[in-house]
Amino acid sequence: MAQLYFYYSAMNAGKSTTLLQSAFNYKERGMNPMIFTAAIDTRFGEGKVSSRIGIEATAQLFNDETSLLDTIASNHSHLKVDCVLIDEAQFLSKAQVKELCHVVDELKIPVLCYGLRTDFRGELFNGSNYLLAWADKLIELKTVCHCGRKANMVLRTDESGVAIADGAQVEIGGNERYVSVCRKHYTDALKQA
Secondary structure (H helix, E strand, C coil), X not given: CCCEEEEEECCCCCHHHHHHHHHHXXXXXXXXXXXXXXXXXXXXXXXXXXXCCCCEEECEEECCCCCHHHHHHHHHHHCCCCXXXXXXXXXXXXXXXXXXXXXXXXCCCCEEEEEECECCCCCECHHHHHHHHHCCEEEECCEECCCXXXXXXXXXXXXXXXXXXXXXCCCCCCCCCEEEECHHHHXXXXXXX
C-alpha cells in the first residue's frame, strides 16, 4: 500500500544520502524511481541530487509552477513509476503537497520526501508544514550539535561565523552559511546576534 513519507531533519543529517540509497535500492530491483529536486538549489549543478559523501543522481526539477501530479502521471503512463523521491521538500507548495497525496492515493505510488523541518528562524517551511500535517509517516533523521546533543535547529551565519537572526527565509547555502545545533546553542547564538 502506497504511503506519503516525510524524512525531516536539520542540515547535515544525511537526507540526500538516504534518498540516493532508496533510489539505488529501487533500481537494483529493476524498478523505476522518479527523483525530483528544487530548481532553486543549483549548488551541485542543475537537476542533480548530491550527497556530501560524493554520490549523486540526476533529478527532475520542480519550482512553484510545477504540477507534480501531472508530471508523475504522464511519466507513469509511459513507464511505470515505482516510487517518487523528492529532495529539498521544504520548498514544496501547499498545492504540491496535496498533489503528492493524490499520487499516493490515486496512482498508488509511494512518495518519499526529504527536507528541512524549520528555517534558521525556527519557523516551519511551507512544504514541511503540510508534509508534517498530511504525511502518512514522519521519520526524523538525526544529526548532532558540536556539544553532542541532538541538533534540531539550524543557524544561518555571516562570513565570520556569527549567527544571523533576520532575513529572507530562503538563502541557498551549505556549511559556509548554516550550522546545525541543539536548541540551547541555537538560543545562545541568537542572544549574541
